[in-house]
Amino acid sequence: xxxxxxxxxxxxxxxxxxxxxxxxxxxxxxxxxxxxxxxxxxxxxxxxxxxxxxxxxxxxxxxxxxxxxxxxxxxxxxxxxxxxxxxxxxxxxxxxxxxxxxxxxxxxxxxxxxxxxxxxxxxxxxxxxxxxxxxxxxxxxxxxxxxxxxxxxxxxxxxxxxxxxxxxxxxxxxxxxxxxxxxxxxxxxxxxxxxxxxxxxxxxxxxxxxxxxxxxxxxxxxxxxxxxxxxxxxxxxxxxxxxxxxxxxxxxxxxxxxxxxxxxxxxxxxxxxxxxxxxxxxxxxxxxxxxxxxxxxxxxxxxxxxxxxxxxxxxxxxxxxxxxxxxxxxxxxxxxxxxxxxxxxxxxxxxxxxxxxxxxxxxxxxxxxxxxxxxxxxxxxxxxxxxxxxxxxxxxxxxxxx
Amino acid sequence: xxxxxxxxxxxxxxxxxxxxxxxxxxxxxxxxxxxxxxxxxxxxxxxxxxxxxxxxxxxxxxxxxxxxxxxxxxxxxxxxxxxxxxxxxxxxxxxxxxxxxxxxxxxxxxxxxxxxxxxxxxxxxxxxxxxxxxxxxxxxxxxxxxxxxxxxxxxxxxxxxxxxxxxxxxxxxxxxxxxxxxxxxxxxxxxxxxxxxxxxxxxxxxxxxxxxxxxxxxxxxxxxxxxxxxxxxxxxxxxxxxxxxxxxxxxxxxxxxxxxxxxxxxxxxxxxxxxxxxxxxxxxxxxxxxxxxxxxxxxxxxxxxxxxxxxxxxxxxxxxxxxxxxxxxxxxxxxxxxxxxxxxxxxx
Numbered sequence: 001x002x003x004x005x006x007x008x009x010x011x012x013x014x015x016x017x018x019x020x021x022x023x024x025x026x027x028x029x030x031x032x033x034x035x036x037x038x039x040x041x042x043x044x045x046x047x048x049x050x051x052x053x054x055x056x057x058x059x060x061x062x063x064x065x066x067x068x069x070x071x072x073x074x075x076x077x078x079x080x081x082x083x084x085x086x087x088x089x090x091x092x093x094x095x096x097x098x099x100x101x102x103x104x105x106x107x108x109x110x111x112x113x114x115x116x117x118x119x120x121x122x123x124x125x126x127x128x129x130x131x132x133x134x135x136x137x138x139x140x141x142x143x144x145x146x147x148x149x150x151x152x153x154x155x156x157x158x159x160x161x162x163x164x165x166x167x168x169x170x171x172x173x174x175x176x177x178x179x180x181x182x183x184x185x186x187x188x189x190x191x192x193x194x195x196x197x198x199x200x201x202x203x204x205x206x207x208x209x210x211x212x213x214x215x216x217x218x219x220x221x222x223x224x225x226x227x228x229x230x231x232x233x234x235x236x237x238x239x240x241x242x243x244x245x246x247x248x249x250x251x252x253x254x255x256x257x258x259x260x261x262x263x264x265x266x267x268x269x270x271x272x273x274x275x276x277x278x279x280x281x282x283x284x285x286x287x288x289x290x291x292x293x294x295x296x297x298x299x300x301x302x303x304x305x306x307x308x309x310x311x312x313x314x315x316x317x318x319x320x321x322x323x324x325x326x327x328x329x330x331x332x333x334x335x336x337x338x339x340x341x342x343x344x345x346x347x348x349x350x351x352x353x354x355x356x357x358x359x360x361x362x363x364x365x366x367x368x369x370x371x372x373x374x375x376x377x378x379x380x381x382x383x384x385x386x387x388x389x390x391x392x393x394x395x396x397x398x399x400x401x402x
Numbered sequence: 403x404x405x406x407x408x409x410x411x412x413x414x415x416x417x418x419x420x421x422x423x424x425x426x427x428x429x430x431x432x433x434x435x436x437x438x439x440x441x442x443x444x445x446x447x448x449x450x451x452x453x454x455x456x457x458x459x460x461x462x463x464x465x466x467x468x469x470x471x472x473x474x475x476x477x478x479x480x481x482x483x484x485x486x487x488x489x490x491x492x493x494x495x496x497x498x499x500x501x502x503x504x505x506x507x508x509x510x511x512x513x514x515x516x517x518x519x520x521x522x523x524x525x526x527x528x529x530x531x532x533x534x535x536x537x538x539x540x541x542x543x544x545x546x547x548x549x550x551x552x553x554x555x556x557x558x559x560x561x562x563x564x565x566x567x568x569x570x571x572x573x574x575x576x577x578x579x580x581x582x583x584x585x586x587x588x589x590x591x592x593x594x595x596x597x598x599x600x601x602x603x604x605x606x607x608x609x610x611x612x613x614x615x616x617x618x619x620x621x622x623x624x625x626x627x628x629x630x631x632x633x634x635x636x637x638x639x640x641x642x643x644x645x646x647x648x649x650x651x652x653x654x655x656x657x658x659x660x661x662x663x664x665x666x667x668x669x670x671x672x673x674x675x676x677x678x679x680x681x682x683x684x685x686x687x688x689x690x691x692x693x694x695x696x697x698x699x700x701x702x703x704x705x706x707x708x709x710x711x712x713x714x715x716x717x718x719x720x721x722x723x724x725x726x727x728x729x730x731x732x733x734x735x736x737x738x739x740x741x742x743x744x745x746x747x748x749x750x
Contacts (some may be wrong), residue, residue, distance in 0.1 A: 048530055094706045097657075098654050098657060099654075099660055100403075118604075119600075120522075123523060136515070137512075137566065137567050139734075142556075147652065152651050152657065153654070154649060155565065155649075155652075158561060159542070159562045160544045167561065181403055195518055195522055195524065199521065199533075200538075203535050255560060256552075256559070258554075258555050258556055258557045260552065261549065262539045273502065391545075391548070392545060392547070393552070393560070394548065
């Protein structure tokens with residue numbers, strides 16, 4: 001995308017357990033205030049881990065009327081709230097013909113939180129509220145955002161598990177860079193559900209304590225939920241309409257490892273190739289990358305593989321490029337993780353710091369790079385990479401600049 | 403929006419559906435005005451006389467080693483099998499090429515939900531003792547594309563799109579862009595769906611059994627897209643060219659003419675059309691029925707599914723003569739809408 005038009009970010013929005021809007025999330029990111037806490041969204045008493053990064057004290061009626069509250073899944077609601085914040089900041093509504101504004105969304109379990117309530121009743125032979133099923137497919141959120149904000153252009157929903165929403169941002173940027181859409185609202189949404197909580201528990205990859213990426217003794221992830229969106233436009237369009245430019249999506253790369261449905265390739269070679277391709281596609285070189293927002297889940301294997309990939313990309317300089325994970329702050333938000341981490345990366349770039357990787361338990365000899373475990377550090381970096389890895393071996397790297 | 407393409411050719415395609423293996427059985431039934439739809443068993447039909455397009459003759463073990471097949475959901479089995487058939491049709495041996503330059507972009511409908519339901523049933527009935535960790539990895543919608551990439555060694559771009567009845571068309575656009583952008587030389591694309599009785603219960607609960615869910619189908623249609631230069635270098639037979647892909651998300655009241663200009667600029671009396679998803683019910687596309695009197699519709703033969711576009715595109719392509727134009731139209735009830743222009747096999 002380097003030779004094409006620069007893609008500016010003119011609005012951002014977020015709604016997650018670490019902050020229900022950009023100012024609150026920024027404060028959490030700056031202060032290292034984690035949203036991971038005991039869960040109460042559903043009964044978790046049977047599971048060894050009781051923690052996650054849930055959006056607490058959430059009353060849908062504060063955002064939606066009664067009919068909408070019934071019609072929209074929790075994921076739809078989070079998505080609309082975050083997209084709305086991004087659109088308000090951008091001042092985009094009305095700026096372009098409706099067919100010139102699209103929606104590119106990454107999703108995970110979509111409306112599973114509601115749908116599994118329907119399933120439970122159905123299995124018990126009890127009549128359940130049909131609207132619980134309306135958000136079962138992730139494209140529902142995409143369409144709802146388009147309908148609500150009058151965006152009649154491109155509609156696409158990417159579902160590559162935990163890399164969905166970073167791919168959605170990269171793809172949205174491509175639609176803008178090629179001039180096929182004047183603007184794209186790009187991001188992702190996902191919520192906690194019994195399916196994912198029980199699923200990751202069954203794989204024994206949930207840490208009973210708050211996740212501690214890249215630390216010795218880490219036992220896995222802490223799940224989270226939320227949504228984040230960016231408004232993307234061509235730089236010259238943003239300048240023409242006097243929009244505030246918050247940063248840029250410089251490029252992205254995607255690939256499948258073709259290795260295993262759940263385990264990453266231990267060599268990290270595909271992850272390294274994707275990072276290198278993304279950097280190359282962005283028209284920058286590796287020496288210009290200030291830091292990496294890691295996928296950094298906190299599982300024993302992921303963090304070693306990602307560290308290995310860093311060494312393949314940056315060689316002898318790897319330890320000088322901080323590899324930090326914000327999942328200790330937000331939990332692993334699955335389909336929304338890439339978008340939430342992209343927004344976190346942009347906020348940190350704009351505010352001149354590299355976020356802390358929370359919950360340090362000790363140095364792992366296999367994770368021997370700089371992870372900012374001791375606290376956030378001041379940085380004048382212009383450019384950073386955000387990584388997302390997923391079930392199926394899907395890998396996405398996104399390059400952002402301020 | 404509309405992307406025009408100059409250098410993307412189709413070198414292979416295949417399908418698995420209720421009609422059988424490959425495009426030919428489906429095309430034969432379509433031509434003979436026959437249907438592969440069968441009655442939904444009464445225990446699932448909610449007292450209605452329903453038909454479905456179940457691929458009853460599909461045996462995963464014909465395509466995948468049984469131990470591997472056991473670990474996959476049905477939708478993944480379709481995707482792995484159909485991808486293998488399409489690669490074979492294209493004459494591509496992935497091992498002889500750079501696997502990093504071969505990717506997959508697949509549309510998926512309800513893929514992953516069968517495993518999700520089974521996994522949750524285990525939990526609801528047996529608590530944590532009832533959880534089956536083997537089911538969980540294939541609860542994600544990208545399981546079909548990822549399993550296909552693992553089985554066939556595709557290390558290039560890997561994407562799954564879920565976009566209601568335009569899932570395959572959404573993936574098709576992204577596959578084209580991956581080639582156009584130089585991210586890959588070859589992209590497999592199309593759509594995969596699997597049927598499960600619980601779907602019918604869900605549609606019955608939401609009152610959509612007759613409107614959208616009557617005669618639901620399953621299977622997988624895959625096309626092999628390739629950069630023209632890459633295809634030429636290996637002397638591949640060109641089965642079609644991709645001319646352009648146009649899409650709008652919503653047809654806005656007051657802006658219908660603009661949507662028509664975006665979607666139907668390629669429509670003419672000599673273009674062969676296919677209608678997919680709910681395109682036949684979309685007002686904008688109804689005019690196709692007058693200008694192209696016999697549009698191809700696979701729905702009466704194998705059923706309708708969210709990612710049926712891969713198979714529908716394969717059928718359209720198989721009916722095009724050399725240099726003949728084809729226009730594939732697809733819609734979802736609330737959008738999006740797609741128009742994909744193809745040209746029948748010719749030398750490039």
